Amino acid sequence: MAALSIKHSATSIWERWNGWTPETGFGDPGMNSFAHYSFGAVYQWMVENIGGIRNDAPAYKKIVIAPTPGGKLTNADVRYDSIRGRIESAWKKSGGKLTLNVTIPANTAATVLVPAKSADAITESGKPLAKAPGVKFLRMEGDRAVLEVEAGNYKFETRAE
Known part of the structure; x- marks a missing residue:
């Protein structure tokens, strides 16, 4: 049914x-x-864990994107229509590479956690993080690079583990 x-x-x-x-x-x-x-509750779990989209300040003024690629899933495309606009987190593991596409709505900012061995292993739209507009590397937390990003669209790539 x-x-x-x-x-x-x-x-x-x-x-x-x-x-x-x-x-x-x-x-x-x-x-x-x-x-x-x-x-x-299942939908919320999928948005927050598979897609990694979480609220980090009232009314989504700040956002966290921290997807958890792994298991048998090879890709996910998660969208959430917040009061400030659409938030997107889409990741794909293919050919030894992990691609993470992120959309952050206008007048917001986000912390993005990218699974990687080091910040040097990550590119954004083909550029090293240090040269990527709107992206600031903050630190490594275990096997994730913690980035601060402005509103916009981003394509992060690194090796899939």
Whole structure:
């Protein structure tokens, strides 16, 4: 039944699998939400852990992007529409390389944690971090480079471990 909601272009979790069917139409209006929170915690976990998008100040004035590539996942593309605009974190592991594309909305800033052995191993749009506009290397935290970035679009690349 879950596939039915997807087949009919649902963009949310329905409270009841049979909230609408081709045979009977809409279900009981007393309990038939088409925007049920049911699995909202799972969505939040995916946004915050797989995509690494987290709020770091009220109303997303500051953002943290700290994805956790690994396991059997080879890529993820996560978007969150905050009050300040769309935040994106998309990563892909391929051919021994990790690519992390990040979008930070206007009038905000972000801390981005890039999995890497060192800051020298990372490029942004093909440039070393030291020459990348809007990017400042802060420090290494274990196997992640901690960067401060201004609003904008970034493409970080490093070796995939």
